[in-house]
Amino acid sequence: MRSPREPLLWTLFSAGGTITAFVLPALVALLWIAAPLGWTNTLGYDELLDLVRHPLARLLLFGLIGLSLFHWAHRFRYTLYDGLQLYHLNQLIAVLTYGMVEVVRVRRLPIQLEGIDAANRRGRLGAVNRLLSTRVGRASLRSAGAEGRRDRL
Amino acid sequence: MNPDYTPYHPKWHRRRMPIFWWLGSGPYIRFITRELTSLFVAYAAVLLLAQLWILSRGPAAYERFLEWLASPAVLVAHAVVWLALLFHTVTWLWLAPKALVVQLRGRRVPNALVAAVHYGAWVIASGLVAWFVMGGAP
Numbered sequence: 001m002r003s004p005r006e007p008l009l010w011t012l013f014s015a016g017g018t019i020t021a022f023v024l025p026a027l028v029a030l031l032w033i034a035a036p037l038g039w040t041n042t043l044g045y046d047e048l049l050d051l052v053r054h055p056l057a058r059l060l061l062f063g064l065i066g067l068s069l070f071h072w073a074h075r076f077r078y079t080l081y082d083g084l085q086l087y088h089l090n091q092l093i094a095v096l097t098y099g100m101v102e103v104v105r106v107r108r109l110p111i112q113l114e115g116i117d118a119a120n121r122r123g124r125l126g127a128v129n130r131l132l133s134t135r136v137g138r139a140s141l142r143s144a145g146a147e148g149r150r151d152r153l
Numbered sequence: 154m155n156p157d158y159t160p161y162h163p164k165w166h167r168r169r170m171p172i173f174w175w176l177g178s179g180p181y182i183r184f185i186t187r188e189l190t191s192l193f194v195a196y197a198a199v200l201l202l203a204q205l206w207i208l209s210r211g212p213a214a215y216e217r218f219l220e221w222l223a224s225p226a227v228l229v230a231h232a233v234v235w236l237a238l239l240f241h242t243v244t245w246l247w248l249a250p251k252a253l254v255v256q257l258r259g260r261r262v263p264n265a266l267v268a269a270v271h272y273g274a275w276v277i278a279s280g281l282v283a284w285f286v287m288g289g290a291p
Binding site: 033 | 175201205282285
């Protein structure tokens, strides 16, 4: 039986396919090929940090990365079905592909974008981070309830 | 055929297909290649995420990341990624007229025109991306 979720998944897949088709070739060529080869003047560290801190840039990055991953999950799932004839693993594959994307999208992506802010507050956080890098420091911080404070920052 | 789709005929005879059935002919290979471009899309998303993370770890870490990007093996790998993404874009936009039937004054707009408009939009989008990444935005 076709599940009622199927149309939504196809919509996300196709939104991801379209945004990646429009954006990724130029982005990859500039950021990861032309810039390292010195062919173009791409933004330096400070300007890039400023750019990705802009709310609109964040929204775009969130959409681009989230939808790209969905696009992969859906298409790869069907590649496994059709290409390798793994119909009997239907549910396992769906759980693995969509699950992986959900973990990245819900857990990692916001943390990463938060991290951009944190880079600008490194001074304030330096001491806490140094403590967290040692086992004893972690234990003492946890007992002081400082973990929660760091998460808020 | 997925057995889930034929719940009322579970015992139909199904001929077994070899796993590499798609290696036989050009169109099948192109089909699977097109499907596999999704792996490269996912790679780009993950590397973009990694770049954001590295950006948040300070200038020194970012400098090391740039050096890694400039090493020959990584450059070659990224050239392959780029070619796969190009294949994704070209085939994806080529399919646009099949998903999007445009009527204008009661007549159907030809497929080639719908595709051409999409390719034009791609050029403009690429220009916008370049403008942003190269510091054109205020």
